[in-house]
Amino acid sequence: MSGRIERRFAALADEGRAGLVTFTMMGDPDIETSFAILEGLAEAGADIIEIGSPFTDPMADGPVIQRAGQRALKAGITLGKTLELVRRFRERDDATPLVLMGYYNPIYIYGVKRFLEDALAVGLDGMIVVDLPPEEDDELCRPALDAGLSFVRLAAPTTDDARLPAVLTNTSGFVYYISITGITGAAGAAAAATQAAVERLRRHTQLPIAVGFGIKTPAQAAEIARVADAAVVGSALIAEIEEGLDADGGATPACRDNALALVRALGKGVRGARQEATS
Amino acid sequence: MSARGANRPGPDADGHFGIYGGRYVAETLMPLILDLEKAYEGARDDPDFAEEFDYWLAHYVGRPSPLYRADRLSRHLGGARIYFKRDELNHTGAHKINNCIGQILLARRMGKTRIIAETGAGQHGVATATVCALFGLPCTVYMGETDIARQQPNVFRMKLLGAEVVPVDSGSRTLKDAMNEALRDWVTNVETTFYLIGTVAGPHPYPAMVRDFQSVIGRETREQIMAAEGRLPDTLVACVGGGSNAIGLFHPFLDDDSVGMVGVEAAGHGVDSGKHAASLTAGKPGVLHGNRTYLLQDEHGQITEAHSISAGLDYPGIGPEHAWLKDSGRVSYVAITDEQALDAFHLCSRLEGIIPALEPAHALAHVVELAPGLAQDHVLVMNMCGRGDKDIFTVADTVGASL
Numbered sequence: 195m196s197g198r199i200e201r202r203f204a205a206l207a208d209e210g211r212a213g214l215v216t217f218t219m220m221g222d223p224d225i226e227t228s229f230a231i232l233e234g235l236a237e238a239g240a241d242i243i244e245i246g247s248p249f250t251d252p253m254a255d256g257p258v259i260q261r262a263g264q265r266a267l268k269a270g271i272t273l274g275k276t277l278e279l280v281r282r283f284r285e286r287d288d289a290t291p292l293v294l295m296g297y298y299n300p301i302y303i304y305g306v307k308r309f310l311e312d313a314l315a316v317g318l319d320g321m322i323v324v325d326l327p328p329e330e331d332d333e334l335c336r337p338a339l340d341a342g343l344s345f346v347r348l349a350a351p352t353t354d355d356a357r358l359p360a361v362l363t364n365t366s367g368f369v370y371y372i373s374i375t376g377i378t379g380a381a382g383a384a385a386a387a388t389q390a391a392v393e394r395l396r397r398h399t400q401l402p403i404a405v406g407f408g409i410k411t412p413a414q415a416a417e418i419a420r421v422a423d424a425a426v427v428g429s430a431l432i433a434e435i436e437e438g439l440d441a442d443g444g445a446t447p448a449c450r451d452n453a454l455a456l457v458r459a460l461g462k463g464v465r466g467a468r469q470e471a472t473s
Numbered sequence: 474m475s476a477r478g479a480n481r482p483g484p485d486a487d488g489h490f491g492i493y494g495g496r497y498v499a500e501t502l503m504p505l506i507l508d509l510e511k512a513y514e515g516a517r518d519d520p521d522f523a524e525e526f527d528y529w530l531a532h533y534v535g536r537p538s539p540l541y542r543a544d545r546l547s548r549h550l551g552g553a554r555i556y557f558k559r560d561e562l563n564h565t566g567a568h569k570i571n572n573c574i575g576q577i578l579l580a581r582r583m584g585k586t587r588i589i590a591e592t593g594a595g596q597h598g599v600a601t602a603t604v605c606a607l608f609g610l611p612c613t614v615y616m617g618e619t620d621i622a623r624q625q626p627n628v629f630r631m632k633l634l635g636a637e638v639v640p641v642d643s644g645s646r647t648l649k650d651a652m653n654e655a656l657r658d659w660v661t662n663v664e665t666t667f668y669l670i671g672t673v674a675g676p677h678p679y680p681a682m683v684r685d686f687q688s689v690i691g692r693e694t695r696e697q698i699m700a701a702e703g704r705l706p707d708t709l710v711a712c713v714g715g716g717s718n719a720i721g722l723f724h725p726f727l728d729d730d731s732v733g734m735v736g737v738e739a740a741g742h743g744v745d746s747g748k749h750a751a752s753l754t755a756g757k758p759g760v761l762h763g764n765r766t767y768l769l770q771d772e773h774g775q776i777t778e779a780h781s782i783s784a785g786l787d788y789p790g791i792g793p794e795h796a797w798l799k800d801s802g803r804v805s806y807v808a809i810t811d812e813q814a815l816d817a818f819h820l821c822s823r824l825e826g827i828i829p830a831l832e833p834a835h836a837l838a839h840v841v842e843l844a845p846g847l848a849q850d851h852v853l854v855m856n857m858c859g860r861g862d863k864d865i866f867t868v869a870d871t872v873g874a875s876l
Contacts, residue, residue, distance in 0.1 A: 249774075249775065249776075250644065250775045250776040251644070251649065251650075251653050251761060251762070251776050252653075253499070253653050253656040253657060253660075253762070254499045254501075254656075254657070254660060255657075256657070260643060267775060272773045273773065273774075274773075297760075298497060298760045299759045299760045299761060299768075299770070299774040299775075299776070300773055300774035300775065301774070302759060302760055302774060303759060303770065303772070303773065303774030304773075304774065324499050325497040325498055325499060325760065325763070326497065327496065327497075327498060327499070327500050327503040328503075329487060329495075329496045329503065330495060330496065330497060347500070348499065348500045348501075349500060350499075350500045350501035351501075352500075352501050352502075352503075352504045352505065352663055352664075353500060353501075353503075353504060354504065357503075357504055361500065372500070372501060375501050375660060375661060375662075375663050375664070376501075376660060376661040377657045377660060377661060380661065
């Protein structure tokens with residue numbers, strides 16, 4: 195186990211604050227621009243980085259992440275090239291946890307064994323695979339844990355108390371709570387509902403809890419940071435990247451600048467959240 | 474509803490047919506999938522449910538559908554004795570309604586108040602809109618923009634029946650993209666909504682459940698052919714897109730070793746052209762839409778676009794039980810091009826006075842290839858799973874006629 199995720203959450207606990215988790219799609223809008231953004235995320239305020247690996251049929255994603263995936267595929271990204279970006283990232287940053295997020299088929303076709311070996315070799319810390327519930331743990335989850343990689347599970351509002359233990363078994367690194375029943379980029383949940391949900395999860399697990407889906411602004415991120423261990427922002431960042439594209443859909447410096455500016459603001463929101471709450 | 478035997482082993486408790494099938498869905502949906510499975514198992518073992526299902530099939534759908542001996546076609550081809558299982562005579566014009574009756578009864582049993590569906594050719598959308606009108610439930614149908622353009626009569630039919638038809642403009646704008654969008658709706662509205670899947674694909678229990686509802690086709694065929702011929706058929710032929718009409722015909726015969734079976738995929742412009750929908754012939758196993766099965770995909774596991782003149786076969790996957798039946802060798806699968814299907818479409822219209830849908834026209838095209846080489850006492854049953862009214866605009870285009 196690389197231990198980067200555990201060390202990062204321990205450090206956040208010491209600082210007495212929640213973390214910011216960012217999601218951007220590798221290859222969006224092109225491979226080098228996505229890498230330039232990736233390289234700037236930690237300095238801008240991301241504590242943990244989710245790197246998106248695109249799939250043609252992302253059934254849990256809203257239009258913003260769907261479009262990011264289409265741009266990335268058009269730019270020629272593959273799972274192999276994504277792992278290569280992880281390797282390059284690790285040349286300069288050996289501390290920030292990197293978690294790959296995507297769908298199972300590209301990993302299945304790459305080969306589970308080969309994927310896990312290559313992921314370990316380049317310094318990936320874990321993965322979130324949307325379409326692998328605990329019922330399919332034999333596919334990738336157990337082999338990943340055996341190989342020393344984290345398998346971060348999603349818990350949803352529909353995951354009731356009876357089911358939670360099954361979901362939390364074999365989960366490692368952290369738990370990703372989806373605050374709404376819906377797709378990425380939809381409207382967020384009410385803070386009170388999220389707080390109740392996080393408290394429910396805490397009765398079942400010691401693992402840190404990150405909350406995502408529907409968090410767009412620094413104020414919303416701060417609200418989540420008051421009740422959870424981390425706030426995840428994806429679609430809002432991708433919308434910033436999209437905003438920076440030129441008329442032909444090509445990258446401009448604004449793609450990176452816009453995205454990192456939002457990360458700075460989100461980082462500030464997350465970092466200030468608990469001071470505000472207690473002052 | 475379906476017994477098990479050597480060739481009907483599954484699915485197992487986790488929904489697997491060998492390595493195929495399964496439940497590859499987001500966690501948000503998983504509890505609902507388990508609820509559905511429990512509800513379906515309860516219904517399947519409940520004689521009252523079976524009685525209700527049979528009632529609607531008999532009095533509303535018009536079952537049993539006839540088994541018709543197509544003598545003119547048989548003589549024309551000069552070989553096998555060809556029968557059509559006339560599921561195109563069902564209310565709404567295709568086999569799709571069998572499954573819709575079963576699932577809407579289950580949705581009501583589960584207390585769901587809203588129905589969503591995906592559709593390709595529109596036959597499943599029309600059948601879903603029909604049963605929703607019948608039972609007074611709101612209905613939303615997702616349909617790719619490409620399919621909306623080529624299946625206008627069915628789009629209008631759905632609207633007449635009170636359904637909302639939502640155009641899907643992502644990906645190839647066909648059936649696969651409609652299914653993605655339906656899944657996104659379901660993940661958003663899980664508590665109230667029942668997803669009425671139209672074929673033997675998707676996560677467990679859909680492949681088994683849809684198969685069981687469609688197996689009425691094969692059960693009737695068995696009785697009817699025994700009455701007509703005094704013996705089981707030698708060969709069964711059906712088209713496969715997702716594969717629900719084919720599994721419905723095949724399943725009750727799978728343990729009868731003397732009965733040969735052929736599933737006919739859409740070869741589009743030809744399997745070598747890259748523009749086809751022949752996932753069993755030219756695809757390889759992967760995971761999409763909740764199950765592992767044969768898929769059209771590139772070397773990186775990205776799904777490639779299917780092509781067929783028939784909107785109902787234009788799907789890059791196939792039901793997982795078909796994947797298993799292919800590997801086991803129990804069923805053989807072949808592919809028929811757009812052009813061959815069109816020829817069969819015209820042949821059947823003129824010889825038998827039956828305008829077939831473009832989907833079973835693929836099955837018919839294989840019968841045209843196969844029958845002349847068979848003995849005259851060879852009994853062949855083809856599933857005429859849909860009628861061609863919906864396809865007249867597409868066919869008119871191919872002959873340069875304007876309607």
